[in-house]
Amino acid sequence: MTKSASTPAPVQVTVTGAAGQIGYSLLFRIASGQLLGPNQPVVLRLLEIEPAMKALQGVVMELDDCAFPLLADVVTTSELKTAFDGTSYALLVGSVPRKAGMERKDLLGINGGIFKPQGQAIAAHAASDVRILVVGNPCNTNCLIARSNAPEIDAERWFAMTRLDENRAKSQLARRAGVPVRSVSNLAIWGNHSSTQFPDAWNARIGGEPAASVIGDEEWLRGDFLTTVQQRGAAIIAARGASSAASAASAAIDSFVSAINPTAEGDWTSLAVVSHGEYGVPEGLQFGFPVRVDASGSWQVVQGIDHGEFARQRITATTEELLAEKADVADLLGG
Numbered sequence: 530m531t532k533s534a535s536t537p538a539p540v541q542v543t544v545t546g547a548a549g550q551i552g553y554s555l556l557f558r559i560a561s562g563q564l565l566g567p568n569q570p571v572v573l574r575l576l577e578i579e580p581a582m583k584a585l586q587g588v589v590m591e592l593d594d595c596a597f598p599l600l601a602d603v604v605t606t607s608e609l610k611t612a613f614d615g616t617s618y619a620l621l622v623g624s625v626p627r628k629a630g631m632e633r634k635d636l637l638g639i640n641g642g643i644f645k646p647q648g649q650a651i652a653a654h655a656a657s658d659v660r661i662l663v664v665g666n667p668c669n670t671n672c673l674i675a676r677s678n679a680p681e682i683d684a685e686r687w688f689a690m691t692r693l694d695e696n697r698a699k700s701q702l703a704r705r706a707g708v709p710v711r712s713v714s715n716l717a718i719w720g721n722h723s724s725t726q727f728p729d730a731w732n733a734r735i736g737g738e739p740a741a742s743v744i745g746d747e748e749w750l751r752g753d754f755l756t757t758v759q760q761r762g763a764a765i766i767a768a769r770g771a772s773s774a775a776s777a778a779s780a781a782i783d784s785f786v787s788a789i790n791p792t793a794e795g796d797w798t799s800l801a802v803v804s805h806g807e808y809g810v811p812e813g814l815q816f817g818f819p820v821r822v823d824a825s826g827s828w829q830v831v832q833g834i835d836h837g838e839f840a841r842q843r844i845t846a847t848t849e850e851l852l853a854e855k856a857d858v859a860d861l862l863g864g
């Protein structure tokens with residue numbers, strides 16, 4: 530691309546599992562400017578395992594054929610050092626998706642081992658401003674594994690993706706209320722990206738009013754709403770024969786956009802971040818919280834949210850599941 534005085538230097542963006550389903554949506558959105566905006570050139574650094582390198586070359590041919598003005602270069606590799614060299618944004622997608630009948634945590638034995646060396650490589654080779662979003666499942670605990678193996682990087686720079694659940698929950702509430710999805714705000718996903726997650730409709734708002742009052746159907750909120758959001762990934766696998774991909778890529782873009790830009794006044798966003806003990810969640814877990822980002826780009830967990838007994842029980846259940854997952858991967862955790 531032509532570089533003018535006003536064109537910023539390209540930013541390095543790493544995507545792992547780039548030849549996979551999510552990669553096939555994600556790369557084109559990043560290259561078209563939807564991650565970092567319409568003026569920021571990017572270099573895509575694409576990691577794949579050897580058997581997928583040929584497919585990856587095909588994806589790169591398609592990226593070429595889009596002639597994206599912001600795409601300064603594409604690097605393909607199966608080496609961690611090259612993938613993470615100088616990267617400022619790392620999207621850790623590459624891993625095996627679950628099949629029908631599995632829970633996401635059943636993938637820990639297959640996928641957990643991927644994230645220890647990736648954490649170490651990010652610590653050794655990434656740019657000092659790196660931020661990392663873990664998408665590969667089970668994403669909270671995979672993020673914990675990678676983060677714990679990269680003690681040189683601020684724990685605040687690590688995120689796991691609960692945004693797809695937020696988007697799903699907002700969509701369900703909007704449909705039920707008969708309003709556009711943009712009317713729904715303050716929807717937080719608490720805990721694990723799993724079937725124990727707690728999508729908190731009771732502190733959400735619809736058109737600025739408490740969502741539970743607008744919906745006016747507590748039984749639906751505690752029943753169908755909750756289970757639909759908790760089980761949406763499985764429902765998509767049952768319908769499509771493959772796990773969500775375009776919506777996952779969209780949520781990955783949403784996650785990073787929300788993590789690096791100030792949050793709209795009065796609202797919050799769902800990100801799984803390192804717990805500092807907020808709401809009694811044990812320190813160090815990678816836990817889905819409502820988060821606000823300030824003008825300086827720092828995030829904080831929103832404080833002072835009231836939970837009734839129903840919510841507290843569910844937040845306890847999802848916390849216990851994350852503690853059990855952590856215990857299962859003790860051998861992969863760094864100091």
Ligand code: NAD
Pocket residue numbers: 545546547548549550551552576577578581622623624625626627643663664665666667668690691693694722772773774777
């Ligand atoms: P996919 O099988 O289509 O693609 C995964 C890609 O990762 C493959 O191309 C594979 O070759 C590559 N890969 C495997 N091991 C790798 C490694 N060690 N290094 C680099 N690349 C590697 O799967 P997908 O549909 O793209 O899903 C990817 C992951 O994202 C799965 O774990 C899935 O469960 C998860 N996911 C998470 C969410 C979420 O909300 N957090 C949503 C959807 C999917």
Ligand code: LMR
Pocket residue numbers: 626627633666693761762763765772773777
């Ligand atoms: C999803 O929520 O769609 C993903 O985590 C994929 C899955 O296994 O459910």
